[in-house]
Amino acid sequence: MxxxxxxxxxxxxxxxxxxxxxxxxxxxxxxxxxxxxxxxxxxxxxxxxxxxxxxxxxxxxxxxxxxxxxxxxxxLGLVRPVPPARPAYAHLVVLGGLAHACLRRVAHAVHLLRGGLRVTGEVAVLGSFRPLSELEHRTLAEAGVLDCATEVDALDAAVRLALGVSAPALQDGVDAGHPHHSWSSRTYLPAGLPPVRVLAAPSSEPHRRRAHTADTQRFWAGHVQLAPDDAVLLVTAPIYVPFQHCDALRTLALPYGCGIDTVGVDPALPDLARLPEPxxxxxxxxxxxxxxxxxxxxxxxxxxxx
Structure with missing residues (x-):
């Protein structure tokens, strides 16, 4: 490293x-x-x-x-997408972001799964309770996605849209009265694919800020009981690959001993042609x-x- x-x-x-x-x-x-x-x-x-x-x-x-x-x-690796390095992973992790990113990253992950990528554990879609901006609401509306208030709502809608599922099979969470302290988990069981968990994490510094990427990764790792030698594939946008890959090495690979690969969404994929691109x-x-x-x-x- x-x-x-x-x-x-x-x-x-x-x-x-x-x-x-x-x-x-x-x-x-x-x-x-x-x-x-x-x-x-x-x-x-x-x-x-x-x-x-x-x-x-x-x-x-x-x-x-x-x-x-x-x-x-x-x-420096912020522009061109690359394919996954392995044919199979223990877990596939989709990182949240702005509304358009939620749609595109989930769609790309589903494209990988339907294209033959094997996942023996789960697909984790990680976000927070960050409120969406007016621009993000307009972006979602253009894609036919309505009634989302937060980033994790947008991720959940993206999962339902990409997988054609209507309701989670399992739900869990804690409403602590403030989004920086709360968490939620919704797990979908799509036919022929691994379980897909949409997770919103609490902040590790709730008095200062909302949950960030490292918070969501640590929270997920504890829930899934990440094991040494697990191979984890992260999906983000190409522009974020270097920084989010290093964050994942620090928050997941170092404490848990797992392997990390990070890929960016390929904008040339037909699955993404209808989704807004910044x-x-x-x-x-x-x-x-x-x-x-x-x-x-x-x-x-x-x-x-x-």
Missing amino acids: VDGIAGWVGAAPLRRLVARFGGTWPACDLADTLRFLDDFSGAHWDFRGGRERPDAREPDLDPDTAELVRVTAAA TLSPGRYLQEIRSAVRSMRALHAALVAG
Whole structure:
């Protein structure tokens, strides 16, 4: 893992991108390089400012810089989807996100299953009680999905839409009176496919924030009793693969000893042609390069501490 982090961080395209934004590459060890990149990207590539991703501003970049951003993102693995590395996994995990992502990622996972990917355990669709924005409501309405209030509602609707199921076979959860403390689980049993569990996790810091990706992964791992040597496939969007893969290595592979592969949705698949696809701008790519840097820094710190 350390070699993988060092290779990604030290890649020539990333060095060129830092130089384009006025940075001087440091002569230091990996931990200090990650610290430099975290600080540098925070100063130059953080367009969220603590807001949700849809509320991030778009930087005004000249055409040459915008093209360099796109080339760098492709070189760092944020653009092109790749197929799963194995023909079979113990579990398939679909990561939640914005409304369009909920629809597309669930559809892609079902495409993989119907295309012959074997899953011996369960399909886990992981989200939170984050309220949907007005734009997300419009996105869902365009796809014929109504009456969703939260991210996990959108994921549940995406499962029912992709699988043609109407009601869960099993339900569980706790309504604690606040979404940061509550959790829910709905399990569907589609014919000929593994069980599909839609899970919303509580926050590990409920006084500060909603549940994030690492919270949902840890919560799911405890529910499914993730075992050493289990192979887990994560499905997300290509732009999030580096950062969410490193998060999963830190939150699942290190404590449980399981294997992790992470793939992005392939927009060329016929199953996805009818579903809305966002426009990915240079600012979005810069933001997620920063996310990957921060995730790799956290993973490296965990590896050194362990």
